[in-house]
Amino acid sequence: MKTTLAIALLVLTMLWYLSFLATRLDRLHHRVETSWANLDGLLQRRAAIALEIARSESCDPASSLLLTSAAYQAREATVQERSSAEMALSGALGLLMIDGHMHAGGAEQSLFEELRLLIAKIQIAIAIHTDAVSSTQMVRKKSAIRFFRLAGTAPLPVTYEFEFDAL
Secondary structure, eight states, X not given: OHHHHHHHHHHHHHHHHHHHHHHHHHHHHHHHHHHHHHHHHHHHHHHHHHHHHHTSTTSOHHXXXXXXXXXXXXXXXXXXXXXXXXXXXXXXXXXXXXXXXXXXXXXXXXXXXXXXXHHXXXXXXXXXXXXXXXXXXXXXXXXXXXXXXXXXXOOOOOOOGGGGSOO
8 A cells, every 4th residue: 555655656746747847848948939039029120220221321332232231131041041141240230330330420320329229139139048048958958858758849949150249
């Protein structure tokens, strides 16, 4: 009787622990998805501001062409091309912010200020996303999660190269 009770208690404890791990992993995957959605929205806004700057009077034709091309590539990039497109946009914006900030008028100055604030938000969003990805990867390495396949068919979350770029 005592053995049966001990085995039943052990099985219930194990089921509770596996349920706890599965719920935690599900929440971590949700955290990764929401942090990526937030970061993606900010990056799309950055590309839109880059297009506005490219169309402004403070931008010379060559810089405008470079910035427009980089912004459209970043907006339309597939998952595989996303890192290189975002890094190219960062480079184009970096060159323009050094040069364009000096010649900007009132309206263009507000665009550059909005871009500066947005870049700060993007850096925070990148930190949150990389933290969510590393937490999820760490939990998915646990042997109980791998053995009982608690992650299901969810892909292993990854970070992109541009997240380590100095936006």
